[in-house]
Amino acid sequence: MIPAPFGYHRPTSVAGAIKLLSTLGDEARPLAGGHSLVPMMKLRLATPTHLVDLHGVAGLKGIRRDGNSIVIGAMTTQHELIGSEEIGTSLPILREAALLIADPQVRYRGTLGGNVANGDPGNDMPALMMTLGASYQLQGAGGARDVRATEFYQGAYFTALEPGEILTSIAIPVPAATHGWAYEKLKRKVGDYATAAAAVVLTMSGGKVTSCAIGLTNLHETPLLAADAAKAVIGTSLDAASLKKAASAAEAIMSPAADARGPVEYRKHVGGIMVTRALQRAASRAG
């Protein structure tokens, strides 16, 4: 349970962090909350030769309003998200999802940036970000760029993040005040990754869905945006038939791994159920 040796660096600025990552090369990794990376290192499944600790870097914390968006610093912890009044008011689905991640101790250290950047298909925040239409600011030697969450995930542990880049903040358009929302996560126990999870953000008018976005967690090698499933409920009152259509459309794009959480057919089936329940709960919250 002992990591291989590595060099440790604690820059104080984003520029400093980027410089270190590019000079130290491919085997250098940024260190955020560490609760995905350090366990891998202890099993020697990850053996970075250098760690660039982002905890000392200025400007990576904070939750602020920027016009119609909320911008969250990448080093904001799950615990800070949960305690934020702004998040609780404007993006309550983030709070609900954060409370379902891991356990209390992990949430004190685990960061939003870490959760969205490392490409682990089991992480909860990526699907949420896709559902919310978020975009990530990446900074590297070549400057800063924004990548939409929906374009960020390319495969398991494979993202649009280039070597030498770090994710510095996440910008999320604020949903309408009357939006309905829900993150429905089935797991074996507290602390486990999702057997299946669905995020829903929608708006309703006159009892009918006027807009909808559905995200899926751990049901594929990347998080998924279930566009067809969302389309299937627009204009409906989320009657049984529409819910069934949405669930089927979502299941059609799922390809979960068979693992100790269950075989493929089970995970797809409960994935569909998570979509249904998330839609129903979101609708109950819509203004």
Add this chain to the structure above:
Amino acid sequence: MAKTHVTMKVNGAEVEGLVEPRTLLVHFLRETLQLTGTHIGCETTHCGACTVDLDGLSVKSCTMFAVQANGSEISTIEGMANADGTLSPLQEGFRMMHGLQCGYCTPGMIMRAYRLLKENPQPTEEEIRMGISGNLCRCTGYQNIVKAIQYAAAKQSGVEFKEAAE
């Protein structure tokens, strides 16, 4: 690998040591500082036996490097007793309510409960169970641990603890 000098405050006292970057905080506490109350029960960050209170947060010390704790303030189980040596409300609660058997999960459990009660002085049973969900116990089945924490919450509020009838 070259060693680094770290300093931090542990249980109110300034401490220091020479560590490799990869030295886990839990090993620094146990081996360098000889504070063996914090325990190790797994290597996958599940069991919580290594939980300490670091800069006001419950942290699994097996998933942090000592170098990351440079300049931090840490409380471990060894610092929990009252200044006059009597047991703190949590420690007393665990004893009175039989919230421990083998004692191995107990330091991590108490350190976690300490922060839980600081943030939520009157938790419901559900909040307690969620609150300690990062700490595994094999002996007690958690029921008496919940009572122990309720006992401490009551004592810290100056209220008498009334055990719920079974």
Add this chain to the structure above:
Amino acid sequence: MNDMTPTREQREAALEGLGCKRKRVEDIRFTQGKGNYVDDLKLPGMLHGDFVRSPHAHARVKSINSEEALKVPGVLAVITAETLKTVNLAWMPTLAGDVQMVLADGKALYQNQEVAFVVATDRYAADDGVAKVVVEYEPLPVIIDPFKSMAPDAPVLREDLAGKTAGAHGARKHHNHIFEWTVGDKELTDAAFKKADVTIKELISYHRTHPSPLETCQCVCSFDKIKGELTIWGTFQAPHVIRTVVSLIAKLPEQKIHVISPDIGGGFGNKVGAYPGYICAAVASIVTGKPVKWVEDRIENLTATSFARDYHMTTEIAATRDGKVTGLRVHVLADHGAFDACADPSKWPAGFFNIVTGSYDFPVAHLAVDGVYSNKAPGGVAYRCSFRVTEAAYCIERAMDILAQKLGMDPAELRLKNFVRPEQFPYHSALGWEYDSGDYHTAMRKMMEATDYAALRKEQAQKRAAFKRGETREIMGLGVSFFTEIVGAGPSKNCDILGIAMFDSCEIRMHPTGAGIARMGTKSQGQGHETTWAQIIASEIGIPADNIMVEEGNTDTAPYGLGTYGSRSTPVAGAAIAMAARKIKAKAQMIAAYKLEVHEDDLEWDIDGFRVKGLPEKFMSMKDVCWAAYNSVPPGMEPGLEAVSYYDPPNMTYPFGAYLCVMDIDVDTGVFKVRRFYALDDCGTRINPMIIEGQVHGGLTEAFAIAMGQEIRYDETGNVVTGSFMDFFMPTAVETPHWETDFTVTPSPHHPIGAKGVGESPNVGGVPAFSNAVNDAFSFLGSTHIQMPHDYWRNWKTAKALGAVA
């Protein structure tokens, strides 16, 4: 008498003796992080050892190259089987009469088997060294399914047993066969089945799991070259046995071996046997002359130390059409992994599985057990189960529910109809045990009343109808479990471990000031012996429990004992404690008589001292007797006040209980919710009700985990799929149900204080309650037997197979 004189109640209370909820002595240090566990030990010059392990489940070890490893700063040595052969320790005997490789000798037989031991100056360097050892393997075909172990073309696993047609327990049928054990009357049983009105037959499997205490196995071995003495601190539930075993296999004189079990962070059977880590650390210490510490990781613990269960039980019951059982027939296929390292008393290759007639009066029964090898970790141990009693209880309790279903009878009614009746005790079971005492009907009825069982059945009927009408997607199950356990190993005529009889012991020495020290041959790993043993002594000799220091675990000072597992401590050591205390009391009576100038027979015992019959003001407290023992004993008597007792129990003890689990399952997701769990335990005399309740809570939580998902599972190439806490189900406080405990008291007639032991009962009785609840929930949809564990995904698959889910 004046206002200052304590009342009898006050004097009794001051003792904190039998029956009181004495707060634990251990807690003072544990709540302050001042426990003394093996890994807390730091000795000057101490080295660390760590293992290179096989990634393959079955493979030839072609070569082990330590060159690069030895270049790692801090690495001092790499020990292999070749090294151990030079001291004849490459193999070691197991507790079950087999032999086990300490390090892979020519081949590896299970994933994560120990291949080499790297010794270094600290644990970081040891880990680095392990990463640099290069092993060349040639994979071999693998056996994971025990039902394939004895196929004609099955690969040979144990080349060391080539040509050996008999093992420690008799003839072997096949190169992968270990033993066959039969008990009972086959002829009579077969006859009963032939003429039965109704029979059931089902394969009931108890899957492989693991005790997983929170502290893993570890040791520090320190060999003093000058004195030729070896000291071992370790996680040993049976420290004396370890000392004797080490003496025999290392050929060191036993008086020069000091084994110490300090505080142990949970055992649950995991820490009974000897593991390669202990042997390698000892050898490394002998070779280097320095202390060597070995601490295993969690993954190592789960995948390489001894598993539990893995019993596949083909079970048949014969009955009359009105529900009276007439015969029981069970065949067990026992998967022991690569080596039979089962921790059983020697004569019993399948432990006490022949308790499988359970709480029921079977006139005839027959049992056959076949043990086989496979490419899995060796074992199995008793994970809070006495010896194979969890398997037996699960088998019979499931089978009775299956029979009830076939007969169209309520499972509780079927049990009540077939219980051994109070007047039948002591009861001789058809498979050879004499149950000491029991009152099953009372316990069962108390459970049914406390839970309003009849109302729950009504509710279930309504819910089933609603389900069929499509009004709900939830099904409800009631899991009844009525278990009879057999614990307290054991009488010398039945039980021995490697030839040492399974008595236990207590030595008490009183000090002049009315305090004392007591040592026993048991070793608590959380059961609270420092607290409860003193309570027994307090009630026997009238000295407050707080004045009695209790020590266990140091083999130099503690009298020989067989350790703590299988709920044996209270039945055996508890008896020895009472007997030793009574010897003290007998001598004390003579001293008191002398001091009070009366005849012994004129004295009667009164809570904390001796009183002259008819002269109540003439009283001598035990405290004062202690002083007198050191200055004025009767002529001809030796001074001092101490006694030792070695207790060979005349019989096992038979705790029992009635449990009910109420469970709701969502068929669409397979998610279960334990709505209510009621546990009534009868452990005879109750020493400390607070500790008993804690034991029940803990055992039920383990049972819950096992029944609902905790398994050690292998894929078809022999990889352990559930080798860490990610997938090995360890419930948190959120998943763990709320427990309701209750009790009856049926003392053991043969035990000095009537106590039976309780630690394992909740695991024994709990698993059937959970599994029966799931089975009961689904049965109306057409199932007969659903194998556990009952994970969400398995419940869903069951629902799908039954047509309840599209």
